[in-house]
């Protein structure tokens with residue numbers, strides 16, 4: 001069976017690996033000269049799709065964003081700079097001999113399907129390759145969403161999109177105005193805060209801000225992405241769960257006082273994560289203001305009438321997605337609505353899978369990986385998909401749940417919760433961690449699986465393609481998290497209680 005993989009980023013690499021593991025004949029096409037997808041920083045290179053900026057640091061911690069059988073080097077920081085993420089992907093590709101399957105500098109221009117259900121992949125060289133199965137791993141942060149802006153033609157300064165922002169060069173001493181308050185806007189604002197003359201963020205809705213570094217200085221996802229916490233959040237009333245977490249976030253930064261508080265509740269939005277924002281607002285480097293009303297040639301006027309001088313206007317309004325290189329009869333995505341079974345398979349066709357077209361509360365890499373593991377089992381008929389009617393029912397159910405939970409926005413059409421989604425796919429593969437088994441055979445490990453972070457390694461404990469080192473990787477992960485933090489031995493001793501008063 002010949003499988004084509006399109007894209008060699010964080011989704012494409014596990015796709016190649018899974019195909020090799022199943023003994024499939026796999027070829028991957030990557031339009032750039034390297035693996036890594038958007039984790040390749042390419043300033044000045046145009047039309048290569050999504051790319052990080054010079055200062056980008058990933059928002060999920062390294063042990064939680066790892067592939068399930070490949071922990072990142074233990075001395076690397078918990079939140080990796082993009083160069084480290086790229087290096088991790090490169091190491092993964094080398095370790096599992098994936099590079100030899102990739103044709104670099106090769107763009108796929110068109111995919112069609114013939115009457116025998118074979119895929120014809122037309123490359124930019126004009127060559128056409130034929131495949132039995134296809135895995136689409138091109139990501140969904142390539143095409144910026146362009147909002148309609150009132151009177152923008154009056155503005156005579158520079159207008160650009162977040163995707164075009166690479167680093168602080170050229171912004172020195174400028175008045176910069178950012179539209180949107182997602183992670184792109186905040187990363188750019190923080191980057192420019194001490195370089196630009198002024199940095200203003202305009203938001204029509206506000207947002208809740210999470211911090212990367214949470215209680216006891218630990219990565220937030222290692223604290224909140226646990227089975228225990230997941231169960232707790234499901235068990236307590238929705239309002240109480242929101243009240244509790246909003247209270248936590250307000251203790252760090254009062255969202256009302258800082259003009260950030262949105263109408264929606266915390267769990268109704270995709271997380272915005274930033275540690276530096278509060279400090280920079282408090283120190284006067286960044287201003288957060290209302291939605292835009294109108295423009296003048298050199299300023300932006302917002303809805304409460306305030307006017308902000310502006311040399312450079314950056315729209316940070318997110319991305320739109322679709323697959324322009326695939327025949328619409330095979331795959332058609334309109335208005336961000338994704339008619340895919342569990343975000344992977346079209347309901348009438350199990351020979352093509354879409355990997356990583358999700359926006360998780362958690363990390364994409366392990367989710368893409370488990371989607372790949374499932375895909376190849378479907379391709380090789382080891383797993384059968386349900387009837388079309390049942391798949392449609394599942395898609396509709398997910399849509400309804402998403403609409404009920406999140407505020408109405410184009411960015412909330414592919415939301416998944418990391419643990420729930422991983423478990424859902426793991427059940428189909430047969431690799432969900434068997435906690436009941438460990439409760440009897442090794443209760444302390446079972447407790448770790450329940451109370452500790454749900455590391456991706458848990459999905460290699462059992463089932464097909466399990467990994468002998470998985471348990472060790474889980475047991476030692478907490479130590480690996482602490483290792484890069486502690487570079488000095490603290491010479492402290494426990495202080496005894498003394499009734500002597502402190503003299504001042």
Ligand SMILES: NC(=O)C1=CN([C@@H]2O[C@H](COP(=O)(O)OP(=O)(O)OC[C@H]3O[C@@H](n4cnc5c(N)ncnc54)[C@H](OP(=O)(O)O)[C@@H]3O)[C@@H](O)[C@H]2O)C=CC1
Nearest residue numbers: 057058059147180181182183184185205316317318409411
């Ligand atoms: N370091 C990292 O790991 C980074 C990760 N990312 C990820 O990339 C993805 C995309 O993030 P991002 O680029 O920030 O996009 P988002 O879609 O997350 O945010 C877009 C922002 O633009 C606003 N907006 C959209 N349309 C309009 C409009 N017409 N008028 C006014 N405001 C508008 C939205 O407001 P509203 O909420 O009201 O719709 C929102 O505040 C996310 O998953 C994010 O987590 C991004 C940057 C860095």
